[in-house]
Amino acid sequence: MKRLISLTALSIALGCGAADAQYTDGTIKIGVMNDMSGTYSDLSGQGSVVAARMAAEDFGAARKGMKVEIIGADHQNKPDVGSNVVRTWLDVDKVDVIVDVPTSSVALAVNEIVRDKNKVFLVSGAAASDLTGPACTPNTVHWTYDTWALANGTGKAIVKTGGDTWYFLTANYAFGLALERDTAAVVVKNGGKVLGQVRHPFPGTDFSSFLLQAQASKAKIIGLANAGSDTINSIKQAAEFGITSGGQNLAALLAFITDVHALGLRTAQGLIMTEAWYWDLNDNNRNFTKRFAPQYKGIHPTMVHAGVYSAVTHYLKAVEALKSDADGKAIVAKMKEMPTDDTLFGKGTVRADGRKIHPMYLFEVKKPAESKGAWDYYKVRATIPENEAFRPLAEGGCPLVKS
Amino acid sequence: MFEVLGVSSQALFGQLLIGLINGSFYALLSLGLAVIFGMLNIINFAHGAQYMLGAFVAIFLLQYLGLGYWWALVIAPLVVGATGVVVERLFLRWLYQLDHLYGLLLTFGLALMMEGTFRNFFGSSGLPYSVPPSLTGGQNLGFMFLPNYRAWVVVASLTVCLATWFVIERTKLGAYLRAATENPTLVRAFGINVPRMITLTYGFGVALAALAGVMAAPIYNVSPQMGSNLIIVVFAVVVIGGMGSILGAIVTGFGLGLIEGLTKVFFPEASNTVIFVVMAIVLLIRPAGLFGRST
Numbered sequence: 146m147k148r149l150i151s152l153t154a155l156s157i158a159l160g161c162g163a164a165d166a167q168y169t170d171g172t173i174k175i176g177v178m179n180d181m182s183g184t185y186s187d188l189s190g191q192g193s194v195v196a197a198r199m200a201a202e203d204f205g206a207a208r209k210g211m212k213v214e215i216i217g218a219d220h221q222n223k224p225d226v227g228s229n230v231v232r233t234w235l236d237v238d239k240v241d242v243i244v245d246v247p248t249s250s251v252a253l254a255v256n257e258i259v260r261d262k263n264k265v266f267l268v269s270g271a272a273a274s275d276l277t278g279p280a281c282t283p284n285t286v287h288w289t290y291d292t293w294a295l296a297n298g299t300g301k302a303i304v305k306t307g308g309d310t311w312y313f314l315t316a317n318y319a320f321g322l323a324l325e326r327d328t329a330a331v332v333v334k335n336g337g338k339v340l341g342q343v344r345h346p347f348p349g350t351d352f353s354s355f356l357l358q359a360q361a362s363k364a365k366i367i368g369l370a371n372a373g374s375d376t377i378n379s380i381k382q383a384a385e386f387g388i389t390s391g392g393q394n395l396a397a398l399l400a401f402i403t404d405v406h407a408l409g410l411r412t413a414q415g416l417i418m419t420e421a422w423y424w425d426l427n428d429n430n431r432n433f434t435k436r437f438a439p440q441y442k443g444i445h446p447t448m449v450h451a452g453v454y455s456a457v458t459h460y461l462k463a464v465e466a467l468k469s470d471a472d473g474k475a476i477v478a479k480m481k482e483m484p485t486d487d488t489l490f491g492k493g494t495v496r497a498d499g500r501k502i503h504p505m506y507l508f509e510v511k512k513p514a515e516s517k518g519a520w521d522y523y524k525v526r527a528t529i530p531e532n533e534a535f536r537p538l539a540e541g542g543c544p545l546v547k548s
Numbered sequence: 549m550f551e552v553l554g555v556s557s558q559a560l561f562g563q564l565l566i567g568l569i570n571g572s573f574y575a576l577l578s579l580g581l582a583v584i585f586g587m588l589n590i591i592n593f594a595h596g597a598q599y600m601l602g603a604f605v606a607i608f609l610l611q612y613l614g615l616g617y618w619w620a621l622v623i624a625p626l627v628v629g630a631t632g633v634v635v636e637r638l639f640l641r642w643l644y645q646l647d648h649l650y651g652l653l654l655t656f657g658l659a660l661m662m663e664g665t666f667r668n669f670f671g672s673s674g675l676p677y678s679v680p681p682s683l684t685g686g687q688n689l690g691f692m693f694l695p696n697y698r699a700w701v702v703v704a705s706l707t708v709c710l711a712t713w714f715v716i717e718r719t720k721l722g723a724y725l726r727a728a729t730e731n732p733t734l735v736r737a738f739g740i741n742v743p744r745m746i747t748l749t750y751g752f753g754v755a756l757a758a759l760a761g762v763m764a765a766p767i768y769n770v771s772p773q774m775g776s777n778l779i780i781v782v783f784a785v786v787v788i789g790g791m792g793s794i795l796g797a798i799v800t801g802f803g804l805g806l807i808e809g810l811t812k813v814f815f816p817e818a819s820n821t822v823i824f825v826v827m828a829i830v831l832l833i834r835p836a837g838l839f840g841r842s843t
Binding site: 182183184185186187188190317343344345346348349350351353354355357358361373374377378381382385386387391403404406407408409411412442444 | 556558559562563566567569570664667668669671672673674675676678679686692693695697698766767768769771773774777778809812813816817818819820821
């Protein structure tokens with residue numbers, strides 16, 4: 146009973162504070178949808194809900210009289226499941242913004258629904274660069290990274306150090322195909338050659354047969370255009386079949402710190418990968434990690450979690466400036482107009498096509514001897530400045546960009 | 549050197565061998581399922597979770613007790629088998645008289661609970677486990693590099709499969725077992741403790757799953773969902789082989805591994821569907837499965 150009274154008191158207090166702003170049904174409702182149970186659930190999952198909650202707390206939403214509610218759902222990496230959740234959220238539960246959504250096939254489906262309902266879509270987990278290319282919408286912001294940035298970072302670095310013939314092992318859905326396409330373009334542009342590709346079903350378990358095909362191609366570099374446990378299994382089995390010791394090298398085109406943790410440094414050492422964020426880069430990131438990890442089974446935040454934090458922060462700023470969360474298009478326009486600034490990603494901008502711009506980093510996985518312990522995995526090989534990190538605005542084919 | 553549809557014989561042999569290796573996992577897992585279904589009439593949907601449990605027990609043994617792969621190969625099946633015995637005593641024995649559906653629902657629920665619990669504590673990315681030092685490296689066969697560990701998997705799986713088949717089909721113990729499934733009352737009249745025999749059979753089937761889990765730990769990603777990725781395929785194998793047929797499970801396990809391996813060369817995109825296409829065709833032509841007896 147006591148609890149009920151205090152809850153009522155709280156809602157009255159919040160209600161008074163929000164009286165001057167126009168929030169649909171009085172609440173800003175943030176829906177975090179991602180893979181909560183499958184292969185991508187460590188790199189996004191419940192951790193993204195934690196990150197969104199931290200963003201709302203740090204923003205001081207309650208103090209400013211904004212009532213923010215955060216809910217989560219599992220899309221099981223299936224576009225149909227994801228579409229249903231989002232429709233229910235937008236139509237019935239009055240959710241104002243959809244956040245995260247790894248698995249590009251799901252993200253592309255959600256992208257359309259959010260545009261139709263004029264809400265906001267903040268993508269952190271999904272990779273396909275189509276989201277700011279042909280599929281761009283005035284309601285979507287693609288925050289953390291994309292396939293073009295990954296290809297540009299890892300692909301370029303490898304071709305320049307002599308890895309000029311490639312064979313791709315590709316997850317056969319929107320994300321894998323986009324990553325393969327973007328990387329192949331980078332390889333060719335930098336004077337390399339693509340010898341072939343094999344597309345495996347997603348998710349897979351045994352990659353040895355695909356790896357043998359890659360081995361037979363005699364390519365110097367086997368590009369892994371997959372993610373999560375598919376990448377982990379590919380790397381593990383490549384080591385087993387003597388592919389790496391036979392002179393061919395692997396390029397993990399998308400790998401997260403959680404994947405390195407699962408592989409162990411003995412297998413993962415020396416891998417080169419492109420990421421937007423690493424927990425041990427500076428004090429701000431380390432402080433965030435100290436607060437985040439205890440709320441998420443000790444797992445250290447990935448760039449996807451950090452991206453959710455940063456994106457939600459900027460969204461709340463835009464809503465605060467507009468004093469309304471009703472018109473998705475207007476909010477995204479405001480987000481593009483205001484420069485971004487938060488503790489994790491620093492200063493940046495959101496481009497006309499919805500692409501968030503910030504530097505990317507080329508990391509190399511440490512040798513076991515170099516690591517001080519669990520989660521101390523990366524050393525920085527290069528920083529890719531923000532004006533080179535993402536696809537030039539004119540090349541994306543986004544209809545929102547007037548040439 | 550000859551070519552088949554643009555694929556060199558070299559690549560083809562390699563793929564066939566890999567198909568055989570994958571087939572040995574299918575065979576080992578579907579064997580456990582077939583034993584349980586054949587003897588208990590229970591469709592054990594928890595089999596994938598029990599396979600996952602085996603792999604995790606191997607990791608725990610290494611982390612907390614410092615016991616390596618070979619110990620795990622013995623201890624993990626015993627431990628997981630013991631949990632199977634508990635499950636049988638507590639839950640399954642109440643279901644033998646009921647429709648298959650109840651056993652299926654119960655074991656499916658157990659599987660979800662086990663996976664959920666492990667995901668909660670260990671996350672979904674999984675944990676690393678290395679190939680034992682005595683089995684690292686490999687042989688260059690000319691047409692491919694065969695890791696020693698994979699060769700061991702094929703040999704071990706074949707041995708276990710054949711031994712199980714022999715015990716059940718050719719020994720007195722196996723004869724009791726088969727008789728007990730046909731007519732438990734009569735077998736009891738001969739002074740044989742049928743309930744205990746059934747309990748131990750379930751424990752054995754579960755132990756087989758755990759054994760497969762330990763063997764998979766060094767080569768596949770050990771994660772809570774490793775079993776659910778495989779279990780559907782394994783069920784298809786059992787259905788194709790004929791529900792409850794031991795020999796059927798073994799032969800189709802290896803056979804489908806080969807078919808899948810070939811698909812990975814000629815049409816990789818379809819490699820996870822091909823088994824179900826085969827299943828549909830077999831069910832159309834022989835509804836009881838390749839080795840099943842129609843009742």
